[in-house]
Amino acid sequence: MPHADPALCSALAADLAAAxxxxxxxxxxxxxxADAAIGRGLRVPALRTLAARTDPVATLARLLVLGVPQPRDAVDAALPRTGADGLATLGLAETGGGEVQPRAIVRPQSYLDTEGTGEWWFASDLDELAAGGGPLAEDHVLGVGGASLTLAGLHLPTPARRVLDxxxxxxxxxxxARRYANAVVATDLSERALGFARLNALLNRDERIxxxxxxxxxxxxxxxxxxxxSNPPFVITPRATGVPGYEYRDGGLVxxxxxxxxxxxxxxxxxxxxxxxxxGVAQFLGNWESRDGVPGLDRIRAWVAASPVPLDAWVVEREELDPVSYAEMWIRDGGTAPGSERHDALLSAWLDDFGARGVTAIGFGYVLLRRAEGRPTLDRFERVTHPIPSEGGLGAHLAQALEAHDRLARMDDEALAAATLRTAADVTExxxxLPGVGDPQVIELRQGAGFGRAVQADPGLAALVGACDGDLPVGPLVAAIADxxxxxxxxxxxxxxxxxxxxxxxGFLRFAA
Incomplete structure (x- = not known):
């Protein structure tokens, strides 16, 4: 178990910064x-490059990122305030025989948000890269991965008093959340995970989580x-003997x-x-099943409608997989490679489970729900499967979209016609x-930020978007274009x-005032 000792966490943070x-x-x-190879789970190229180096960055990279034991004296030199014994006390390493054996990874993670850039350090259990492969323990605490970075980028950057993670x-x-919130409560059913969360909060000098x-x-x-x-344990897992239930991804339900x-x-x-x-606003990631001809997005819509508390909803499906592809992905995620009897048994269990419920596809995406006052006004369920230019940084765009929605909800057509608009700076046309034809067959408006949408426009709409410069209201512009x-x-x-x-x-258009 990690041990979040405040003094040692402070010392380790100072050592990592100094190094x-x-x-x-x-x-x-x-x-x-080598960096690209690490992304594919291969550490050998990085180890070969670092082999001749004895500086602190190389020592810490081998020990805390790549999971390779290091000489005690080298670790003491790289972490003069913490030392090898301090790492052991924190539960991040073991010492013995003049060597330091990693028991966790500590990796830097850069970030960019509306407040600027920065760097965090995150400790977690040894992953497949650092552990050298093999099945993970069921109580494994995952480090920072693609899904967690996606959700971090989706956070609305607007101020909040209390946030629940x-x-x-x-x-x-x-x-x-602490970047925009006064107070954060972080929960988990895993005491081991909470131990890492407490350690990471202190390691990043935040005592208010x-x-x-x-x-x-x-x-x-x-x-x-x-x-x-929430990045909840949403992975759909068979409730069958022999199928591991990893705490970090499996919520124990059907x-x-x-x-x-x-x-x-x-x-x-x-x-x-x-x-x-x-x-209040909830933002989380999730998987949902398409069953017996009912699309997953329609099933989520029904869940929202059944909520005892009225909810505005914006759900974006980013990906949809067939049952075989979905099962293969998560079996591999647990450290079981194809070609073994265990892999085949797990795949059969997944397919039996999907077949029992008539599952034909599994969707993944983002869910944004907001407590509504009276009847909900936002009911948007959509598929956005193309690459997103702002992936990992959509929070500001979502906030702007909600603000625009709320303003529009109060405006009838007369008010909208009287509004003055500007075309967003990232929009191109x-x-x-066809060769030799003067008039275009297709006019396309493209968005360089946000979700990177593309919209087909007729001459009237294209002319209006091109004319929105914050000068004339929409109504007179439409009249001039009609003429x-x-x-x-x-x-x-x-x-x-x-x-x-x-x-x-x-986000193609903005209110000018």
């Missing part, structure tokens, strides 16, 4: 080719929060019932709307012509105003 133990320093130390794991969401042990909302019964974030339960229960823990303010195109003004206005609403929500 220059940062993401860019590590990449420079082992080079681009449900299923905190190693604590990355809690630390991300409160940790609580328990499943789902049990540790916060009766409490409400301005923001709830199918996608854990995500369904989150949707059902989260509303009661979101702060209700107050004077002039909207209700592409026109596609130019020689079409009926009222008909063009009726056609364009709903599309303007969509372009404001998705």
């Amino acid at each position: 220059g133990f940062r993401s860019d320093a590590l990449r420079d130390a082992w080079g681009a080719e 449900l299923g905190t794991g190693c604590g990355i969401q809690a630390l991300r 409160e940790t609580r042990l328990g499943s789902l909302f049990e540790p916060v019964t009766g409490e409400t929060f301005d923001r709830i974030v 199918g996608d019932a854990l995500v369904e339960r989150l949707v059902a229960d989260v509303g009661a823990h979101l702060a209700p709307p107050g004077a002039g303010s909207h209700g 592409a026109r596609h012509h 130019l195109l020689e079409v009926d003004r009222a008909a063009l206005r009726h056609e364009l105003l709903p599309r303007v609403r969509e372009l404001l929500f998705t």
Whole structure:
């Protein structure tokens, strides 16, 4: 178990900073080719590059990133305040025979948000790279991975008083939340995970993250929060003998019932709307099943509609896998490679489980729910499967979209026609012509930020977007464009105003004031 000793965590943070133990320093130390290999789970190229080096960065890279034992005197030199004994006391290493054996990894993780850039250090259990392969322990505490970075980038950057990080794991969401929140409560059903979360909070000099042990909302019964974030154990796992239930990814329920339960229960823990303010917001990742011809997004829509607390909802499905591909991915994630009897047995268990429920596909995506005042006004369930330019940094875009939605919800068509708009700076236009034809066959508006959407536009819409420079209101612009195109003004206005609403929500257009 990790031991979050405040004095030793402070000493280790000072040592890591003094050694220059940062993401860019590590990449420079082992080079681009080795860095790409590490991303594929291969440490040999990095170890070969570092072999002749004895400086602190090389020693710490081998010990804390790549999981290779190091001489005690080298570790003491690299960490003069902490020393090998300090690492052992923290539960991050063992000492003996003049050697330091890693028992956890500590890796730097850079970040960028609306407040600027920075660097965190995160300790977690030895992963497949550092442990040299093989199945993981069921109580394994995962480090910072792609999903956790995705969710960290989705956080709304707007201020919040209290935030709940449900299923905190190693604590990355809690630390991300502390960038905009006064107080954070981090929960997990794993005491081991909470140990790492406490250690990582202290390692990053934050003593104001409160940790609580328990499943789902049990540790916060009766409490409400301005923001709830969660990278929950949503992986769909067969409830069958011999199938490991990894705490970091498996919630112990059948199918996608854990995500369904989150949707059902989260509303009661979101702060209700107050004077002039909207209700609390929940953001989490999840998997959902398409069953017997019912798409997963339709099933989530039904869960939201059944919530005892009215909820605004924006759900984005990023990926959909068939049952075989889904099972293969998570079996491999647990450290079992294809070609073995164990792999075949696990695959059969997964396919039997999916077959019993009539599952034809499994979706993955982002869920944003907001406690509504009265009848919900946001009901958006969509697939966005193309590459996203802002992946890992969508929080500001989501906040702008919610602000635009709330403003639009108060505006009728007359008010919208009187509004003055600007085209977002990242929007470009592409026109596609057949050879020798003057008029374009396709006009496409493209977004360089946000979700990186592309919208097909007719000449009227393209002209309106091009004319939105913050000068004239929408109504007069539409009238002028109708005259130019020689079409009926009222008909063009009726056609364009709903599309303007969509372009404001998705960020192609902005209110000028």
